[in-house]
Amino acid sequence: MRFIIAGIAFGFILIKSEVVSWFRIQEMFLFDSFHMYGVIGSAVLVGLIGTMLIRRFNIKDTSGNEINIKPKDNSLTKRYIIGGSLFGLGWALVGACPGPLYALIGTGYLIFIVPLVAAIAGAGAYGVLQSKLPH
Amino acid sequence: MIYELLLNPMPWYVAGPLIGLTVPLLLILGNKTFGISSSFQHMCAAVMPKKFPYFNYNWWKDGRWHLQLSLGIILGGVLAALFIPENYTINLSNDTVSSLQAMGLTDLSGFVPSELFSWSALGSLPGIIILVVGGFLIGFGTRYAGGCTSGHAITGLATLQKASLIAVIGFFVGGIISTYFILPNILG
Numbered sequence: 202m203r204f205i206i207a208g209i210a211f212g213f214i215l216i217k218s219e220v221v222s223w224f225r226i227q228e229m230f231l232f233d234s235f236h237m238y239g240v241i242g243s244a245v246l247v248g249l250i251g252t253m254l255i256r257r258f259n260i261k262d263t264s265g266n267e268i269n270i271k272p273k274d275n276s277l278t279k280r281y282i283i284g285g286s287l288f289g290l291g292w293a294l295v296g297a298c299p300g301p302l303y304a305l306i307g308t309g310y311l312i313f314i315v316p317l318v319a320a321i322a323g324a325g326a327y328g329v330l331q332s333k334l335p336h
Numbered sequence: 337m338i339y340e341l342l343l344n345p346m347p348w349y350v351a352g353p354l355i356g357l358t359v360p361l362l363l364i365l366g367n368k369t370f371g372i373s374s375s376f377q378h379m380c381a382a383v384m385p386k387k388f389p390y391f392n393y394n395w396w397k398d399g400r401w402h403l404q405l406s407l408g409i410i411l412g413g414v415l416a417a418l419f420i421p422e423n424y425t426i427n428l429s430n431d432t433v434s435s436l437q438a439m440g441l442t443d444l445s446g447f448v449p450s451e452l453f454s455w456s457a458l459g460s461l462p463g464i465i466i467l468v469v470g471g472f473l474i475g476f477g478t479r480y481a482g483g484c485t486s487g488h489a490i491t492g493l494a495t496l497q498k499a500s501l502i503a504v505i506g507f508f509v510g511g512i513i514s515t516y517f518i519l520p521n522i523l524g
Contacts, residue, residue, distance in 0.1 A: 262367045288507060315468060
């Protein structure tokens with residue numbers, strides 16, 4: 202239940218701040234407006250301070266467990282360059298990343314069911330091909 | 337008063353910090369590392385054969401929270417729809433408006449261009465490239481890279497991971513290719 206509520210807050214903010222908008226994504230990649238950079242930049246800054254405070258004061262989660270942030274595999278490079286660029290191609294075409302795909306469907310843009318289903322199929326294709334791809 | 341305030345678009349300096357708070361919030365709520373594209377993997381793991389290692393795990397136990405978060409995001413979109421005024425138009429920069437008009441887009445109202453995001457667009461090649469190929473690349477690319485905007489650009493950069501910096505550079509390489517080369521050519 203708590204994750205559904207966190208999702209509701211997150212989805213609401215994604216829509217109201219217009220970061221779900223294809224127009225805003227175009228504007229970002231055309232470097233015509235600060236809006237998207239402001240959202241992502243200040244989100245990173247607050248996330249950085251938040252995680253630093255958790256580490257510094259050894260804050261526990263609600264069940265009293267030690268908090269551990271799942272690290273990415275920093276020993277690899279290819280998967281981030283190739284996978285990241287492929288995602289970037291899709292991000293600018295659809296004008297939405299995974300969170301906004303869900304939010305837009307909720308707001309009533311039901312056509313985004315098509316890229317969502319295609320994205321799930323893309324994840325499936327990756328899972329099947331994983332052992333053959335360079336990482 | 338509050339209703340009227342909520343009708344306005346949320347400025348970046350309110351939305352960004354609130355989105356950033358999601359990272360520590362999910363860690364404290366349940367030791368969860370923020371990310372959204374993993375939900376695609378879990379939905380595949382629910383139906384795909386276990387002979388592929390990528391799907392061979394307990395998706396319900398490990399992935400349920402991602403799916404709950406995704407469901408919540410849809411519901412958040414439903415809630416936000418109550419606070420979108422009629423004839424809503426985004427206040428875009430003039431340069432972007434000119435670029436979009438040069439690509440032949442005339443309707444810049446709402447959140448997305450109606451000419452590209454409609455069921456009838458599925459009958460045209462540009463519509464299929466944008467909706468189907470674009471969607472496929474979102475799923476394939478994020479899972480290949482192990483994260484999307486939330487997992488890499490926000491969580492990964494906030495925790496100073498080299499992998500995420502490389503991934504975000506990749507996001508922009510791909511995004512710039514689509515924006516400057518692919519879209520103007522398929523729409524122009």
